[in-house]
Each structure stands twice: as structure tokens, then as C-alpha cells.
Amino acid sequence: MRKEEKVKPSFKALIPFLVFIAVYLGSGIILQAQGVEMAFYQFPAPVAVSCGVLAAFFLIKGSIDEKFDIFVKGCGNSNIIIMCVIYLLAGAFASVCQQMGGVDSTVNLGLTYIPSQFIVIGIFLISGFISTATGTSVGCIAAIGPIAVAVAEKTGASLPLVMACVLGGAMLGDNLSIISDTTIASTRTQGCDMKDKFRINFYLSLVPAIITIILLFVFGKPEVPTTIQAYDFNLVKVLPYLFVLVLAVAGMNVFLVLTGGIFLAGAIGMYYGDLTILTFVKSIYTGFT
Numbered sequence: 001m002r003k004e005e006k007v008k009p010s011f012k013a014l015i016p017f018l019v020f021i022a023v024y025l026g027s028g029i030i031l032q033a034q035g036v037e038m039a040f041y042q043f044p045a046p047v048a049v050s051c052g053v054l055a056a057f058f059l060i061k062g063s064i065d066e067k068f069d070i071f072v073k074g075c076g077n078s079n080i081i082i083m084c085v086i087y088l089l090a091g092a093f094a095s096v097c098q099q100m101g102g103v104d105s106t107v108n109l110g111l112t113y114i115p116s117q118f119i120v121i122g123i124f125l126i127s128g129f130i131s132t133a134t135g136t137s138v139g140c141i142a143a144i145g146p147i148a149v150a151v152a153e154k155t156g157a158s159l160p161l162v163m164a165c166v167l168g169g170a171m172l173g174d175n176l177s178i179i180s181d182t183t184i185a186s187t188r189t190q191g192c193d194m195k196d197k198f199r200i201n202f203y204l205s206l207v208p209a210i211i212t213i214i215l216l217f218v219f220g221k222p223e224v225p226t227t228i229q230a231y232d233f234n235l236v237k238v239l240p241y242l243f244v245l246v247l248a249v250a251g252m253n254v255f256l257v258l259t260g261g262i263f264l265a266g267a268i269g270m271y272y273g274d275l276t277i278l279t280f281v282k283s284i285y286t287g288f289t
Helices: 011-033 045-059 064-075 078-099 102-113 116-134 137-155 159-176 181-190 194-219 235-249 254-271 277-288
Strands: none
Touching: 011 045, 045 064, 045 277, 064 078, 064 254, 078 102, 078 116, 078 137, 078 181, 078 235, 078 254, 078 277, 102 116, 102 137, 102 235, 116 137, 116 159, 116 194, 116 235, 137 159, 159 194, 181 194, 194 235, 235 254, 254 277
16 A cells, blocks of 8 residues: 655645735734724725735645645635636636726627617627626626617617617627626536637527627617717727637636736726726635625
């Protein structure tokens, strides 16, 4: 019988724990010194723990997939834990992107260049894009719904039809998204790759989507088309969606893609002043919840 290998004690093993303590305790001390009320409750503990986990990922040897497998095995059943972790990260990504203005910039970019007579088609495509990139139909509907109502009022388009486009586009994107909860659950339980599921769903969804666009082209024109209006948008704030979408479809590890997307969105938000370090971590925690 093979003897178990002895693990040599190493200070390096304590570094992730020390990172967690430094982030959580350090932020509390700094905020306390600044006179912030309930200072030690401002920095969410789960985000501080995530910093320690990321530190461990950098320290241990092996590929990202091997490290992620080690992490998952320490938590519980691999299929369930992987789904839960990706749910959390997808929620955090969507929350940070919305907080830093990514949704508004994406919608306004489309509204600026789509002629008003095709605005319902544009709402359908924008909803599909955001839902595909974030993996959440509900989050997409909540983010775009109020904007779509205002667009319908300004352009004279049918409000029920515009909202139907939001719902339809969100469901289409959720069906295609590689980071959607249904995608994660189905691929993990059936033992197939997420990018293969995307390909199959793309072929199945392509014809219905084209038919929908044709019908919207015929029946979705506003009664009184308005002139094209320039909306305020920032192309840089659309980049996190493209980053996640392209790399996920390319087959990169979803954990790595989502983590990178979260930090990219956070960096952009802090650069343009929409986020601070504290509001960034709070947005992550909001996405977790």
C-alpha cells in the first residue's frame, strides 16, 4: 500500500490567510481612522475571502483548471460547487458593469446609431447582446426595461412591442450565454463543454431570431419616426462585455474569464470616477447576493 506523502510545513501556506486578514482588518482600520461609521462592516467579508483565494491561486503550481479543481474539491461536490461559484461571479460581473455605466453605454451606443424606424429591432439585439455577455435574463430585463420604456415614449413605438423585444432578446441571450445558470447546470450534469452547448444553441436559435427580426422590421416601425438622437456613451465601458463574450466563446476557463471581466470593469469604473475601491467591492458583494 502506497504511503501518503508528507506535506512539509511552509510559511507560504499562511499567505492567503494573511491576505484575507490584511484586506479585511486593514480596510476596517483605515475607514475607522477616517471616521466612517461601522467601519469594519463596510468591506464585505466574502470579498476579502475571495482576495485570499486569489492569492492562493497565484501561489500554488499548476494550470488554472487544476487549481480550480483543488479549490472546488475543498468546498464540496464539484458539480454543485462549480455551478455556485460561477453563479456568484456572473452576478458580480453584471453588478459591477451596471454600476460603472456599462449597460447605459451599451444601450446608448445602439440608440445613437440605430435609426428610429428600426428601434424595436435595436432593442431586441441590444437585450440579446447584454444577456449573452452577462448570463442573466432577469438582470438584463431589470437594466434595460426602464430605458426601453423611455425610448418607446420618445420614438412613438408600441410600448408592449418594445417590452416584448426586451423580454425576447433577454431570453435569446440567456439561451446562448456560456455563463448562464442553465448552461452551467446542463453542461456540468451532462459532462459536455460549454462552448459546444453554445454552438448547438446558436444553430437552434439562429432561424427563430432571423424570423423575429424580419417580423419586427415589417410590424415594428413607429407610427411617427423621429430623428436620430445622439446619446451619451463611452465605448471603453462596453469592453468588459466583449472581453467576457469573446474569451468565453473561445473556450477559456470561465472562472478566469469572469474574474478578469470583474476586474476589468472595476478598473474602468475607477478610472472614469464611477467607482471607488469601496464601491467596487460592494458592487461585487451585491452581485454575490
